[in-house]
Amino acid sequence: MLAGLPRGATKGPCWEPEFVNRLHQVELIESTAVTADVTRLVFSAPEVAKLARPGQFLHVKVGGEDAFYLRRPISIHDVIEDRMVLLVRRVGYGTNWLADRPVGSAIDLIGPLGTGFDSTLAGAQSLVVGGGIGCGPLLYLLRSLKVRETPGTYIVGGRHAADLFSIEDFSSVAKDVLIATDDGSQGHKGLVTELLASELNDTSRKYEAIFACGPEPMLKAVSAIAAEHGIPCEVSVEALMACGIGVCLSCVHKAQVDGSTEYVRVCKEGPVFNTRSLVWGN
């Protein structure tokens, strides 16, 4: 059962949770459109920056004072000194509201939240796979892998070349960057999972871990490929969240816990899960 899940049960020991569920008021100091619908937001956020780990997210208040809106979960894209970077894709009210904030705005957020990636899994060689806005949290992961001197290979997919973003940023922290687009407008023409499979089939490399973030069908495919090759794999899953801190049980995903399947909280036991414990579908 849920309450029976030891904290960090699905995680390596290095991510001993030391949550600081504090509210922060952070200042937006930079806002740049990086694609037609993705905006890069930089905040001055020393406290959050200090605590943030790759794969964690922030629960961000959207909308003015007078209207009622739930918070929106947004991954930590990068941390640069005391600044925190988010990538926001405009999909609805909240993300548009965020992407439209003028520089200088104060934003109210909770975090960092969730368990994050276990970069100790990585060893010398790892693959970091991203699709769509799911690439967001991977930059900071790659940066931390590089800092650990185990830089990862970044495999990224998108529909067109125009949907890819921040490739230079990724290049600066990844060992290598491999690109797939549905229409072949850049890199491999086809799915990111095809690139992943061919990398793994290349026996000259010995990958020790896979990290992925993107749409659920992609994660499921990545997970299957990892299982096939017997490689540890962590994925960051999405879920609709209300509280973001483990209270409401809105955000659950099916997982194996102590040999039985149950619903675990994406906001608390996740959003990053080892695919070993994750169960796809309801």
Add this chain to the structure above:
Amino acid sequence: MLAGLPRGATKGPCWEPEFVNRLHQVELIESTAVTADVTRLVFSAPEVAKLARPGQFLHVKVGGEDAFYLRRPISIHDVIEDRMVLLVRRVGYGTNWLADRPVGSAIDLIGPLGTGFDSTLAGAQSLVVGGGIGCGPLLYLLRSLKVRETPGTYIVGGRHAADLFSIEDFSSVAKDVLIATDDGSQGHKGLVTELLASELNDTSRKYEAIFACGPEPMLKAVSAIAAEHGIPCEVSVEALMACGIGVCLSCVHKAQVDGSTEYVRVCKEGPVFNTRSLVWGN
């Protein structure tokens, strides 16, 4: 009954309604705080300015695109060439939203609405009585009286001197300005109705009409004084409005129509009523 009320039944013949219930997008070109809680907003609004008559109001959309709010009725304070001036007192969400709009904002409004004051009543001498934010519509009325060469005497009341606003504007269009404050910090110490009564008791003047706008208790008192002196009196009343155009029957006030009392629409048959036809209380 309501549908039986001939348009303009409670009005003089000059206000033959020629409503143009069109939506306007107008640009905010000036915003100034005139007291601690009253803001003066100037819009570039040629179409509205052309049609606007003293005592009419606008039904203004407040709040962003994504949240649902009803419109807010705001009186036309003044019309200067193709500009329209509103005075907004901060009392809640909508008025704060309006008063906080940055210059350059586009505001969506319907109007001009309602029947307005019948300035033909005025004759050579008239009294124009205002209390609180109710002074709003009276500037444009006084201006039109002046244009007709029958300038009115303006009697205004407030709690303190600090609550009075735009006195210079009023002075420039009124024959005379008389002030009452509750605490005597400016002008007569006491109620505006006391000033009104003493004006009327001064037999050297022969007032032919009274126009008033302000809180309902004040209007009721003014109405009683007018009746006592047998002087025609028009008051602009407030009501909570949903549609603002005569559809929903939210805004009603009790009135005499064809010898019986019924609920008439403040937004359509009003907001200005001849006190002859108005019934106070439910």
Add this chain to the structure above:
Amino acid sequence: MSVDLSIEIAGIKMSAPVTTASGTFASGREYGDFIDLSELGAITAKTITFEPREGNPPPRMSETPSGMLNSIGLQNPGVDEFVEKDLPFLRDTGVPIILSIAGTRVEEYAILASRLSREEGIAALELNISCPNVKEGGVQFGVSSHLTAELVEEVRSLTDLPLIAKLTPNVSSITDIAVAAVGAGADAISLINTVSGMAIDIERRIPRLAVGSGGLSGPAIRPIAVKMVHDVSKAVEVPIIGMGGIRTGEDAIEFILAGASAVAVGTSNFSDPMATAGVVEGIRQYCDRHNVSKITDLIGDLNPR
């Protein structure tokens, strides 16, 4: 591709699946200044009663989060004046006219129905058995299957006009009431009327509405309405006119997918006087975007999860 938005509900031929929610559009005159009324599928006029009704004392309105409370209390000039002054205007719009009627007793509905059956140019009668504001009025019918059936049956026997029963959401089981209404001869069901609610002015410690409480409408109640439309559409065979918080074409599509054959726009008119036309246009755009050639294909087209 030009989508076919037309739909026939209980013999009412609507050019688009959009009408107005009774009491939020008067008889259409005022909104005719903002939109082309002939683009609407039908106009549903404000509820009328046999005798004139004064309505409730003001205040009659209070804004609430994403909605409003009202306690108008069915103010209306009575059927005779309505027929004389408003019906000709409505007829002239050229769109089907749905007349909403209410009464305090079965006989009053009956007499109204007979009276209106003699008039030209009425497409259907909507039985407002649900207005929560009038103590001695409709609410008693709408919360009881038995009374609803009795009422519909009686009116049914007196008129050949299509009958739409408009249901109140303030019940334990809306499907029971819908089944009763249809069993007694209702040709269509419309729902929901307003949800009972109350707001208090805490500074003055008085209710915000003079009569204490009123009916909640607007986007706040949309999820409640969608659920009830969905449930009723599974329970009865007749077409449903769905309403409750519809602002856009997308909102309307939500109701249609839930099982409504048409929708009505109410409170949104007040904030956006072009809302009805916008809903028609929004439905058209959705259909274009999704290659829907006939709106009827969308009715109840909800996939299981």
Add this chain to the structure above:
Amino acid sequence: MSVDLSIEIAGIKMSAPVTTASGTFASGREYGDFIDLSELGAITAKTITFEPREGNPPPRMSETPSGMLNSIGLQNPGVDEFVEKDLPFLRDTGVPIILSIAGTRVEEYAILASRLSREEGIAALELNISCPNVKEGGVQFGVSSHLTAELVEEVRSLTDLPLIAKLTPNVSSITDIAVAAVGAGADAISLINTVSGMAIDIERRIPRLAVGSGGLSGPAIRPIAVKMVHDVSKAVEVPIIGMGGIRTGEDAIEFILAGASAVAVGTSNFSDPMATAGVVEGIRQYCDRHNVSKITDLIGDLNPR
């Protein structure tokens, strides 16, 4: 002047008239990072059942205008694990603990009540007879006066703990249910639980919640809740805990003036993790501003219009 915010409800001594709405505060651990839990009048924990419950498949949540739908489906670890892992933490907060219980049969409530009566540090039991998400669960009790009475009576006979009956708003007459619960021995009434609702993803043409529909909460339902609290307070003599869309002290005062002796904060916690503390502070400020010396003076202090 320091206002006395304390209130006693069915023997529960609360230092402030504010508790948490069951299911929106878990057992308080998480929000304890944001607020000082000891400032709350009581903590009402998430509903527990006898056996562990897996809950409904996701998605379980959908935002709506000024509110949200949920279909959690009472996921919980069962009473034994709760008593072992959560109750000690709750006890340690030092504030009165209200445990919400639910079951699919009267016997399950009964067995839970007996089981919990043996534990230390429980101030009261709240009977969740109203969760609309669990088909085979509480909803059947809460919509029927008869079943409500039967349930309360049975539980009453098995425990000395104060009993709070938590009512569902999805009924024709909430006062009937309240009267039945009190008649059967409920020491207090809490209301409202969520309002049944549904939302549809029109792009994918599927319900937004995996199980189709869920419960609406948040500011959108506040007017519905205020009305029901008001009506129930006129119908029964026992204290009422009011909830539904409370965000601020002002909102809480609205419920208290309507007749609630205390309030619970639910959905607002999610957007503002300090909401409960803010409500306590807001109530205090209102009392200061209005020279209210005892919060109890405000209960039901509504002037007629």
